[in-house]
Amino acid sequence: MHVSHLTLHDFRSYASAEVALEPGATAFIGRNGQGKTNLVEAVDYLSRLSSHRVASDAPLVRAGADQAVVRAAVVRDGRTAVLEIEINPGRSNRARVNRSPLPRARELVGLVRTVVFSPEDLVLVKGDPSDRRRFLDDLLVLRTPRLAGVRADYDRVLRQRNSLLKTAGQARRGSSSQEGALATLSVWDDHLTRTGAELLSERLGLVEALRPYVARAYETVARGAGRDDAHLEYRPSLEIGAASSIPDLTALLLAEVERRRGEELDRGVSLVGPHRDDLLLSLGHGAPGPTPAPAGPDAEPVDPEAPAPPPPRLPVKGYASHGESWSFALSLRLASYDLLRDDGDDPILILDDVFAELDTERRDQLADLVAGAEQVLVTAAVAADVPAALAGVRYLVGGGEVRREP
Numbered sequence: 001m002h003v004s005h006l007t008l009h010d011f012r013s014y015a016s017a018e019v020a021l022e023p024g025a026t027a028f029i030g031r032n033g034q035g036k037t038n039l040v041e042a043v044d045y046l047s048r049l050s051s052h053r054v055a056s057d058a059p060l061v062r063a064g065a066d067q068a069v070v071r072a073a074v075v076r077d078g079r080t081a082v083l084e085i086e087i088n089p090g091r092s093n094r095a096r097v098n099r100s101p102l103p104r105a106r107e108l109v110g111l112v113r114t115v116v117f118s119p120e121d122l123v124l125v126k127g128d129p130s131d132r133r134r135f136l137d138d139l140l141v142l143r144t145p146r147l148a149g150v151r152a153d154y155d156r157v158l159r160q161r162n163s164l165l166k167t168a169g170q171a172r173r174g175s176s177s178q179e180g181a182l183a184t185l186s187v188w189d190d191h192l193t194r195t196g197a198e199l200l201s202e203r204l205g206l207v208e209a210l211r212p213y214v215a216r217a218y219e220t221v222a223r224g225a226g227r228d229d230a231h232l233e234y235r236p237s238l239e240i241g242a243a244s245s246i247p248d249l250t251a252l253l254l255a256e257v258e259r260r261r262g263e264e265l266d267r268g269v270s271l272v273g274p275h276r277d278d279l280l281l282s283l284g285h286g287a288p289g290p291t292p293a294p295a296g297p298d299a300e301p302v303d304p305e306a307p308a309p310p311p312p313r314l315p316v317k318g319y320a321s322h323g324e325s326w327s328f329a330l331s332l333r334l335a336s337y338d339l340l341r342d343d344g345d346d347p348i349l350i351l352d353d354v355f356a357e358l359d360t361e362r363r364d365q366l367a368d369l370v371a372g373a374e375q376v377l378v379t380a381a382v383a384a385d386v387p388a389a390l391a392g393v394r395y396l397v398g399g400g401e402v403r404r405e406p
């Protein structure tokens with residue numbers, strides 16, 4: 001798929017902008033702060049209804065304006081659809097497809113699919129578990145748009161259950177009757193565990209699907225790495241063994257919620273569920289092995305023929321070098337792209353300011369890997385940073401204008 005036309009009204013720094021786009025590579029070049037990222041952020045927003053840079057919608061609306069509008073003509077299998085989102089911070093956003101309003105804005109998700117590489121990606125590796133959960137959930141929703149509803153339901157149930165836990169906990173500490181609150185809580189336990197089990201089951205499936213893609217991407221991106229080096233493992237907030245079905249996970253979550261009831265009431269927050277999970281990223285090379293036991297009269301004789309023990313696998317967070325961390329973050333994005341593509345649809349690739357972070361060899365390597373994509377949108381402050389493989393259409397961005405280079 002590709003975007004053939006982008007229109008912005010009061011989006012970020014743009015009062016209005018019209019940009020015609022083509023398949024293949026397009027680079028937006030301009031000095032810092034001129035609005036290059038704002039353009040690609042608008043395309044990404046249409047894909048996920050959230051930004052890769054900010055958690056809330058307010059910064060997306062031009063200072064002084066009430067609402068922003070992003071409209072894009074998206075070509076998929078030769079047919080064009082015009083997608084539009086009206087961003088109304090603090091109120092419901094409104095979406096249209098070919099001018100017809102959608103009942104809910106989130107029904108827009110999945111109609112255009114993007115994978116963004118940006119300097120912020122380092123948080124996937126170095127950031128909090130919430131950054132990795134968001135990565136997984138964004139990808140889940142891009143692959144299966146219906147899951148946007150499950151994700152939103154889970155967030156809503158969690159908020160309501162947390163506020164109930166606070167009320168019930170206060171009643172308990174004040175020795176007033178908490179029977180009513182506890183009865184209501186058990187209803188929310190059911191909602192939380194059922195929706196949570198669905199989200200958890202989907203995430204487990206996604207990590208399984210993603211694992212070989214990440215291993216392959218890391219081998220390609222990191223110099224000297226092997227196929228088995230990069231590994232990812234889903235870490236749930238409770239022991240689930242080999243369970244992966246929704247009924248089994250619901251039962252396990254419910255039992256754990258009941259077991260930790262007192263602790264949850266004391267702390268006033270939900271302690272069990274996919275909102276407490278993490279994705280463990282690890283690398284299996286480059287680390288020193290375990291310290292050998294000191295030799296002594298009772299020491300086992302060393303067999304010189306015995307194979308060396310495999311190097312330990314270490315978490316990326318806290319252990320990996322800067323270069324390894326970057327390679328892992330890039331691999332997660334590349335793997336997402338390859339997985340979506342193998343699902344049967346070529347997502348739009350956005351490379352936002354990434355080339356300045358990479359040395360020439362890795363720039364060219366990344367460019368070669370993505371050059372075959374149906375559409376690649378690149379931003380760079382300096383034209384020379386854009387590798388030759390992505391030298392396509394070029395726009396100069398500056399002074400609030402976006403001008404195509406002849």
Ligand SMILES: Nc1ncnc2c1ncn2[C@@H]1O[C@H](COP(=O)(O)OP(=O)(O)OP(=O)(O)O)[C@@H](O)[C@H]1O
Pocket residue numbers: 011012013014030031032033034035036037038039058059060061062063353379380381
């Ligand atoms: N809501 C907003 N209203 C008005 N201006 C905004 C808004 N949000 C961001 N800006 C302005 O947009 C500019 C940043 O644009 P953008 O991030 O696209 O820059 P860029 O060209 O990608 O720069 P860099 O090369 O430094 O990444 C800043 O000057 C910022 O003040």
